[in-house]
Amino acid sequence: MHQQVRPTWAEINLDNVVHNVQAIKQCLATSCEIIAVVKADAYGHGATQIAQAALKAGATRLAVSILDEASELRQAGITAPILVLGYTPSEQGGLAARLCVSLAVYERQNAWGLVQAAEAIGEILPVHLKVDTGMGRLGVLPDEVVAFASFLRGLPGCALEGVFSHLAKADEDDIRPTLLQLQRFELALARLQQAGIAIPLVHIANSAAAMRFPASHFSAVRLGLAMYGFYPHPTLKDQGFDLRPVMSLKTKVAHTKWLPAGSPISYGGRYITRQPSFIVTLPFGYADGFQRSLSGKAAVLLRGHKIPLVGTICMDQCMADATSVPEARVGDEVVIWGQDQGLSIAADDVARSAGTIVNEVTALVSKRVPRLYSYQGRTVAVRTLLPPTDIIGSLVSDRLKQS
Numbered sequence: 001m002h003q004q005v006r007p008t009w010a011e012i013n014l015d016n017v018v019h020n021v022q023a024i025k026q027c028l029a030t031s032c033e034i035i036a037v038v039k040a041d042a043y044g045h046g047a048t049q050i051a052q053a054a055l056k057a058g059a060t061r062l063a064v065s066i067l068d069e070a071s072e073l074r075q076a077g078i079t080a081p082i083l084v085l086g087y088t089p090s091e092q093g094g095l096a097a098r099l100c101v102s103l104a105v106y107e108r109q110n111a112w113g114l115v116q117a118a119e120a121i122g123e124i125l126p127v128h129l130k131v132d133t134g135m136g137r138l139g140v141l142p143d144e145v146v147a148f149a150s151f152l153r154g155l156p157g158c159a160l161e162g163v164f165s166h167l168a169k170a171d172e173d174d175i176r177p178t179l180l181q182l183q184r185f186e187l188a189l190a191r192l193q194q195a196g197i198a199i200p201l202v203h204i205a206n207s208a209a210a211m212r213f214p215a216s217h218f219s220a221v222r223l224g225l226a227m228y229g230f231y232p233h234p235t236l237k238d239q240g241f242d243l244r245p246v247m248s249l250k251t252k253v254a255h256t257k258w259l260p261a262g263s264p265i266s267y268g269g270r271y272i273t274r275q276p277s278f279i280v281t282l283p284f285g286y287a288d289g290f291q292r293s294l295s296g297k298a299a300v301l302l303r304g305h306k307i308p309l310v311g312t313i314c315m316d317q318c319m320a321d322a323t324s325v326p327e328a329r330v331g332d333e334v335v336i337w338g339q340d341q342g343l344s345i346a347a348d349d350v351a352r353s354a355g356t357i358v359n360e361v362t363a364l365v366s367k368r369v370p371r372l373y374s375y376q377g378r379t380v381a382v383r384t385l386l387p388p389t390d391i392i393g394s395l396v397s398d399r400l401k402q403s
């Protein structure tokens, strides 16, 4: 581990990002582009590093949810095309155009305002028309697609670069709703073609669809989950897809003690030891992204043993029963999810225990958890709240030192 960072950290394996993107690329036609979905700080993994790795692996475009996220990527020097998938207020049209970022559009007034804002500063705004084929979220209905596309083409400051939709159930056993959404999308595309409106980029597939429905590929697929190493559907593992988890979460033992039987542990004393117990305190809690609702439902790996967390998870700390590992010592590495001596806890397992999906589990890992990035066996970057060592001196003024 990097010397200076706090002893709760996420390890982000960029080789696995490259591997996962290439694994999906193999099932796509060579003309089909990969749009790496790096919204929400790349599902908690770190947008800039993941975007760079995905682009290295063959992704050609990036997608985020809001303009601020696109701006972060541009500030990091990333020049690849970026699409904002979510709502962008009209006032931000100029900023989007200046950042060379494409926006999703689906409403006349909003689209008009966005394009006006771009035109006002002499810029053309690239847009992707969003169609609602059954998600019930953003998008014009298939019947309205031609009229809306014609409206956009009538705006001189607007470049209609793409048309897209989003699938609601591509990861479910029942494939019929997905087939219906694909049918509606095809219909909308056929109407555009009949109207003589050619749109270069056409995309609807998320990870599940990219892996399960070749008919959903069109000119690009939008990869999130699979790029981070998670299987969108359990059967895909047996169908030859080899995905590798990108994030491991780790901590170190902060304190150990033997407590007698009958000792309450943590807030509310809801857990009481039934026998003399070796309890270890771990410096991570719900403010690091490990939900309090996981109290009593989670385990960690220590010295090749799986041991249960006990008592209520606190904001910054939690406790585990290490009675089966009495040799444990302060400073021992503990795996919250990841692998240790042949054992493993997957972020998916944590999600299942929390009654949620894995995206939420990784996205919740908070900014105070340092991210350590490895590539080709080396730590290539560290993202931490700590300042670079060479500027620490200048952060603390003489006045502060004297007080």
Ligand SMILES: Cc1ncc(COP(=O)(O)O)c(C=O)c1O
Pocket: 037, 085, 166, 205, 206, 207, 208, 222, 223, 224, 225, 226, 232
């Ligand atoms: C519009 C849109 N496209 C693509 C994705 C990527 O989906 P996945 O992570 O399942 O690949 C998402 C994720 O939520 C999304 O909202």
